[in-house]
Amino acid sequence: MDDKKLYSPRVMKYILDKYGFKFSKSLGQNFLIDGNIINKIAETAELDENSGVLEIGPGFGTLTQILCGKAKKVVAVEVDKSLIEVHKETLNFDNLKIIYDDFMKVDVNKLIEEEFKGLDVKIVANLPYYITTPIIMKILEEGYKVSKIVVMVQKEVAQRLNSKPGSKEYGAITLAVQYRADTNIAIIVPNTVFMPRPKVDSAVIEFNILNAPKIKVNDEKLMFDIIKASFGQRRKTLLNGLSNNLKIPKETVKTALENSNIDPGIRGENLGLEEFGKISDEISKILDNGRNI
Structure with a gap:
């Protein structure tokens, strides 16, 4: 045939x-x-x-x-x-x-x-x-x-x-x-x-x-948890979406966003991969520091 x-x-x-x-x-x-x-x-x-x-x-x-x-x-x-x-x-x-x-x-x-x-x-x-x-x-x-x-x-x-x-x-x-x-x-x-x-x-x-992921992050799972949380309720601001869906204190999220030079009032749908990587690394750093205190 x-x-x-x-x-x-x-x-x-x-x-x-x-x-x-x-x-x-x-x-x-x-x-x-x-x-x-x-x-x-x-x-x-x-x-x-x-x-x-x-x-x-x-x-x-x-x-x-x-x-x-x-x-x-x-x-x-x-x-x-x-x-x-x-x-x-x-x-x-x-x-x-x-x-x-x-x-x-x-x-x-x-x-x-x-x-x-x-x-x-x-x-x-x-x-x-x-x-x-x-x-x-x-x-x-x-x-x-x-x-x-x-x-x-x-x-x-x-x-x-x-x-x-x-x-x-x-x-x-x-x-x-x-x-x-x-x-x-x-x-x-x-x-x-x-x-x-x-x-x-x-x-x-x-x-x-790609031979390696497009960006390097400290905690890949955390980054994708953050991405999913920010798209979970698309109309919420990034600050509210992450603090509500990830069960992380709002102050922690706010500090991480400020350290990443990202407006807390922006929505997740307007951010690229690199920006999510920065947020993830900042939140990871803050949470690790909190555990070490």
Whole structure:
């Protein structure tokens, strides 16, 4: 089957009907049927003979087929075991391994170490909308040895991940992502290029993973607690939001903000990563001094 274009709606329908496959709404299954978009995703990933690709949720295999033609090795993780027989017909590639498991339960660091020795590893996927954020946060927080992530997500989510301070899309997840990667929206993808057609448009976003976090802080967990607290009630001032949500005395927060040259009346949505880092280090310093008294 590797000589046929799997993204052809005719080919896809024929094979799915042959195996009695039914799309699962609960798994967010929407298969890509546009060759131009699929090739653009692969181009964005910048694959060559030194590349190893970890694909999350190959689905019918339209993207997988192209990835196998460009990378040295592809390992795909698929949760839907009803696709096993479909894959036997559609994905006969010597450089492909498919693991039928829930990506959220996979020890990905171990998988990368065992499967991609000596390769430049990249994660490429058309992610189901319902689990996009948990997957992205798992990838970033567990610190996989990957150089790039290229994923298709809901357009609104891509805009949130790539947003700037002061915009309505900007939030805690934006900062969590931008702490560890540089982001770029590569393509806007209309809903018409999927089978079945979702209600909303998508976007392909790339994450170029940094060798080290963008800023250095004394207490990473505290910084993200501060970020979450400042976005917990977006309309509150930073002073009120942090003192209420973190259960830290208002005077401590006020002193930390003053020491960081940040207006206590500003809202968290107007601050960048470096400013949150300064606040975190100041609060950490004050709390440590208090413990040492």
